Amino acid sequence: MATSMKSSSIRKAQVPVSCYFCKGQQIKWKCDDCNVRMCNSCKVTVHQGLPSTKDHAVVSIQDIGKSSPGSQAVTPVVISSVSNSYTTTLPAVTALLCSDDDLLIFKFSGKKSAKHQVIRGKLLKSSIQILQKLKKSIFDIAINKDGEILFIDYKTNKIQLLSPTGEVNTNLDTSPMVPLAIHVNKDNEVIVGMREQGSPYPVQDFSVRQVIIFGRDYQRKITLEFDKKGNKLFSYTLRIRTDSRNVVYVLDSFDDDDNGRVVAVDRNGRLKFTYDGQTDLVTFQPTGITITPSNNIVVSDRGNDALHVINSKGDLLGLQFIFKDLGIYDPYSLCFDTEGYLLIGCGREIKKDNGKIHVVKMTDSLM
CATH class of the missing domain: 3.30.40 (Herpes Virus-1)
Known part of the structure; x- marks a missing residue:
C-alpha cells in the first residue's frame, strides 16, 4: 500500500x-x-x-534558468577599452546625451547661476566642436526626435524647448509642481519626474513624488506614484530612462549627497525591481544611467567611482571600479553614441581641471 x-x-x-x-x-x-x-x-x-x-x-x-538570480557570474570588467578622452570647458558634465546624428548635448549645473550651461557640440578627432550654448538654471535635459533640446528651468518650473537655431519656447508649465528630471522615450513621449513645493527631504506621508508620462501634445497620459500596495515608488527623481519595451528606470535619490537606488516600474505602475548597489559597498550614489541595445542598465556610481551593469530583472551583471582600473574619476553621466560606444561625463579630478568626457568600449557580453 x-x-x-x-x-x-x-x-x-x-x-x-x-x-x-x-x-x-x-x-x-x-x-x-x-x-x-x-x-x-x-x-x-x-x-x-x-x-x-x-x-x-x-x-x-x-x-x-540561465538568467535566474545568482546563476550568472558578475564580471569585474565593464569597460574593455578607452578610445578617447576630451576635456570640456565646464567644471563637470552633469548630464550627457547623443542625438541620432551623433551631436553631443551636455550640461553643467553649478551653485552659481552664471556657471549653468547647456552645450551642443560635435566630437572631432582631438577636440569638441561647439555648435550652440545656452546659459540658464537647468535641472535636466532631454532630446526629442526632431533634435530639439528639452530642458527644465528650475527658476520658473517650466519645461522649455531649445531649437537648433537658438529659439527658446515654453512647452509645459508644471506649476505648482516642481519638475526634476526629463526624458523622451522611443515613442517621443515626454516623461517628467516631479515633486511638491517646499523642502525635498525628508519625504513625508503628504509628499507628492510622481513620474508623469505626457504625449507628444504634452497632455498627461499616465501618472506613476504608488505601487500596488499603496507605497510611494519614488523619493526624488534624479534621472529617467526607458528601454525598448518602455519600462521606466528612475535614479531615485534619498538625500542631498545623492545616495539612492534604481527603481524600475512598468507603465501600469507595477514595480519590477529596485537596485540598491552591492551589500559590501558603504555607499551607492547613482547619478548617471543609460540602456544598452539588449536592455541592460548601466549606472554610474560617483560614491565609488564605479559602473554597475544590471539586467532588466535587477540582477547585477558587471561591476567595475573605473578610477582604480582606468583613472576615470567622478562619473556623473552616461550615454551611448550610434556606434555603440559608451560616453562617460565626469567632474574635474583637481581644482584646476575641467570636466571630461571619456569615450569607451563596453565588454560585448554586457551590451
Whole structure:
C-alpha cells in the first residue's frame, strides 16, 4: 500500500505544466509580466494579440534558468577599452546625451547661476566642436526626435524647448509642481519626474513624488506614484530612462549627497525591481544611467567611482571600479553614441581641471 501511494505521488509530480491558454503541454515561453507559461501557438495567436501585452517581456523556457538570480557570474570588467578622452570647458558634465546624428548635448549645473550651461557640440578627432550654448538654471535635459533640446528651468518650473537655431519656447508649465528630471522615450513621449513645493527631504506621508508620462501634445497620459500596495515608488527623481519595451528606470535619490537606488516600474505602475548597489559597498550614489541595445542598465556610481551593469530583472551583471582600473574619476553621466560606444561625463579630478568626457568600449557580453 505504501509503495502504491509513493508511485502515485511520483506520477503526479511528473505531470508537465500545461499552457495557460489552451491547456496543451508543449510549453515554450513564459511572460514575466503576466507570470504565465504558454505554447508557441498561443504566444502568437493569443498573448501577442492583446493590446495590453505589447511591451511585455516574453522569454524562452530554456533561458529562464540561465538568467535566474545568482546563476550568472558578475564580471569585474565593464569597460574593455578607452578610445578617447576630451576635456570640456565646464567644471563637470552633469548630464550627457547623443542625438541620432551623433551631436553631443551636455550640461553643467553649478551653485552659481552664471556657471549653468547647456552645450551642443560635435566630437572631432582631438577636440569638441561647439555648435550652440545656452546659459540658464537647468535641472535636466532631454532630446526629442526632431533634435530639439528639452530642458527644465528650475527658476520658473517650466519645461522649455531649445531649437537648433537658438529659439527658446515654453512647452509645459508644471506649476505648482516642481519638475526634476526629463526624458523622451522611443515613442517621443515626454516623461517628467516631479515633486511638491517646499523642502525635498525628508519625504513625508503628504509628499507628492510622481513620474508623469505626457504625449507628444504634452497632455498627461499616465501618472506613476504608488505601487500596488499603496507605497510611494519614488523619493526624488534624479534621472529617467526607458528601454525598448518602455519600462521606466528612475535614479531615485534619498538625500542631498545623492545616495539612492534604481527603481524600475512598468507603465501600469507595477514595480519590477529596485537596485540598491552591492551589500559590501558603504555607499551607492547613482547619478548617471543609460540602456544598452539588449536592455541592460548601466549606472554610474560617483560614491565609488564605479559602473554597475544590471539586467532588466535587477540582477547585477558587471561591476567595475573605473578610477582604480582606468583613472576615470567622478562619473556623473552616461550615454551611448550610434556606434555603440559608451560616453562617460565626469567632474574635474583637481581644482584646476575641467570636466571630461571619456569615450569607451563596453565588454560585448554586457551590451
